Each structure stands twice: as structure tokens, then as C-alpha cells.
Amino acid sequence: MAGRGKLLLVGCGKMGGAMLEGWLEQGLKPADLAVIEPGEASRPKIDGAAVVAAVDALPAGFVPDIAVLAVKPQTMNDVLPGLRRLAGDATTFLSIAAGKTIGYFRAGLGEDARIVRAMPNTPAAVRRGVTVCVAGPGVSELAKARCTELLSAVGDVLWTPDEGVMDAVTAVSGSGPAYVFLLVEAMAEAGIKAGLPADMAMTLARATVAGSGELLRRSSESAAQLRVNVTSPGGTTAEALKILMSDIGIQPLFDSAIAAAARRSKELAG
Ligand SMILES: NC(=O)C1=CN([C@@H]2O[C@H](COP(=O)(O)OP(=O)(O)OC[C@H]3O[C@@H](n4cnc5c(N)ncnc54)[C@H](O)[C@@H]3O)[C@@H](O)[C@H]2O)C=CC1
């Protein structure tokens, strides 16, 4: 991270902002950083970095080795024309936008533009994200290593040679934190219905999901075995799992939810 090249962040919202915090924490030098963010409230205040509202305001001569594209898929068309001038030899574009394909970026930035398509997730804010990346034509090993370095500042990084998996990746890990937070909400609500005071129900649901996540992270046992470890024969958990693992339980729900998210990712491609 220590000043191997310059970095441009385009869009400093929830994901861009979370990644930026990680980079600064890992020692990214402000002099090597530029940020384009039109939203006054989201514009970070970093002494020594070029933080601007629009691409035209970037300092002349600022040529990043990596330009991270972190705007909404629906806004990407507005952003690409201004970035075309960077699509020369020096810059690799690292997009984190849902749905947008490598082909889409090459159409918008020029056929020779070097694109890495990536899908991170919001646990990046606490350095526990996971990102899957795929490189388009012409991306150098050095640029891939630089992307790995940037993304591993906020969590685990996997590369795939197959762009076709990215819609499913988006549905599972990109959107996945929302499913887990919904699980907390649902457990708390069910706890209230079972007789708990609301604040105790939420405390228990949050602590249980957070603690189980940490156990999963640290343990070498599979998720299935960790589940079995909780489930005493003839006990309480087994009764709940009969319902959650039935034909109308959690698996068919997840099958259709993840398929719906992957379908939406494909729709966002254009
Ligand atoms: N939020 C999430 O959990 C994840 C989001 N993503 C992807 O990350 C991207 C950003 O998503 P969020 O951070 O959630 O959205 P966001 O709305 O929080 O951030 C987008 C930012 O882009 C800025 N922006 C708008 N027009 C711009 C322009 N012309 N130039 C520069 N910046 C501009 C906005 O002011 C905003 O701050 C999306 O493409 C999304 O698909 C990927 C993985 C997870």
C-alpha cells in the first residue's frame, strides 16, 4: 500500500467510503490519492489528497495506476465519458458495480481499456469483507497484484477466470450481509412473540449472529458440523430445525431469493 502508484476513487458512498477507510488505515499516502465525489456530505476530508466534486477538477497530470469505480450501476453511464482520457496505458479500472460487465466498460471507455470487475461486500467497513475479482483482457499481473493489495486491505480476495459467476457472487456475498441482518431482525421479532422484552430480544439476536459468525470464522469445522454441535438429540434446537429445514423452510426461500438477486444483477448489465 505504501505508495506504489496513484489511486483514484470515483464515488465515495457506502462501499467506496468503507474501502477508503481501509486503505488509509493500511498506510495509503494521501498524496497518492484522488477522490471524485459530487455529494458534499460524502466527500471525505483528507489533508494532502485531491478530493474533488467532478472529474474535470482532478489535478492536471494526476494519472492513477488504479481507478476504482464505486458509483451506482445506474449512474455509471454518466461517469465513463469523463474517465475516457485515463484509459491509456497507465490506468487499470477496478469496478465494484453490480451487474456491469467488462464488455460494458470496454464499450464505454475504449476497447483497449483494462478492466477488473470485482464484487466486495459491506463487512469491508470492519476489514472482514470478501471480494471476488475477474480481470478483462490486457490486465497485467502487476495491476492484478495491486488490486489484490487494495481489496485485501478490507478483507479476503478471490480471483475467478470466469466472469459468468459474477451475478451469483453478487447474489451470495455482495447482497449477503442484508440477508444476515434480516435474520437478526426476524429472530428478534420472533423472540418478542415468544415473550421477550424488545431490547433483550434484539440484544440476544445480534450477539448470537455476531458470535456465531466469529465461531464460524475461527473454527475449522464445517457450518453443518457447527450446527450439529448445537443440536442435542431430542432437544430444543432439533424442534426448530424441523421447521427451518423442511420443504417450506429456509433452503427453498434462499434458492428463490438468490436466484432473484442474480437475475437483477444480469438486468443491471446494460
Ligand atoms: N452497498 C453494498 O453493499 C455494495 C455495493 N456495491 C456496488 O458499489 C457501488 C456503490 O454502491 P454504494 O456505495 O452502496 O452506493 P452509494 O449511493 O452509497 O455511493 C455511490 C456514491 O457515488 C457518488 N456519485 C454519484 N455520481 C457520481 C459521479 N458522477 N462521480 C463520482 N461519484 C458519484 C454518490 O454521490 C455516492 O456517494 C454500486 O455500483 C454497487 O452495486 C458492491 C458491493 C456491495
Ligand SMILES: O=C(O)[C@@H]1CCC=N1
Ligand atoms: O443491492 C445492490 O445492488 C448492491 C450490490 C450488492 C450489494 N448491494
